[in-house]
Amino acid sequence: MDIQLAIKEETDSHALSWAIKSPPACLRCGNPSTILSYTRPENPLGNGGRPYYKCPCGEFCCFGDMRGVHSTNPHCYCSDFKLSKRQIAGWNNNQRVPRAIHYVCADGGCDFYDYELDEHGQVRIFQGPILHPEAMARMGF
Ligand SMILES: [Zn+2]
Numbered sequence: 001m002d003i004q005l006a007i008k009e010e011t012d013s014h015a016l017s018w019a020i021k022s023p024p025a026c027l028r029c030g031n032p033s034t035i036l037s038y039t040r041p042e043n044p045l046g047n048g049g050r051p052y053y054k055c056p057c058g059e060f061c062c063f064g065d066m067r068g069v070h071s072t073n074p075h076c077y078c079s080d081f082k083l084s085k086r087q088i089a090g091w092n093n094n095q096r097v098p099r100a101i102h103y104v105c106a107d108g109g110c111d112f113y114d115y116e117l118d119e120h121g122q123v124r125i126f127q128g129p130i131l132h133p134e135a136m137a138r139m140g141f
């Protein structure tokens with residue numbers, strides 16, 4: 001890949017492409033060889049076709065693109081002050097707060113998880129409909 005293009009994609013929060021090229025170690029079992037895969041096109045959370053890393057133990061590690069990574073995001077726990085990734089929690093009961101807008105480690109290096117708060121200090125809940133992946137990326141997710 002062209003180096004300028006590579007740099008642009010690594011810093012472009014709208015980039016849909018595969019940007020995180022080093023598989024993270026699994027935070028659950030420690031396995032260093034997690035596997036790059038792609039979400040199904042019909043993903044109900046607007047994540048269709050996104051690259052992601054998953055461990056053979058079943059643990060989802062992180063997405064492999066730069067969607068949701070913005071310079072205004074909080075830093076995760078990783079020691080090199082990496083920016084976190086903004087995303088929306090799912091709807092189901094497995095979620096701590098369904099539809100909550102939150103931040104996680106962008107490249108799966110730590111278990112950072114922080115909510116986005118509104119002007120009243122309440123967890124901000126995503127109110128809109130889930131749109132096509134490119135439209136979700138333009139909204140900052
Ligand atoms: Zn694992």
Ligand SMILES: [Zn+2]
Pocket residue numbers: 076077078082105106107108109110111112
């Ligand atoms: Zn991290």
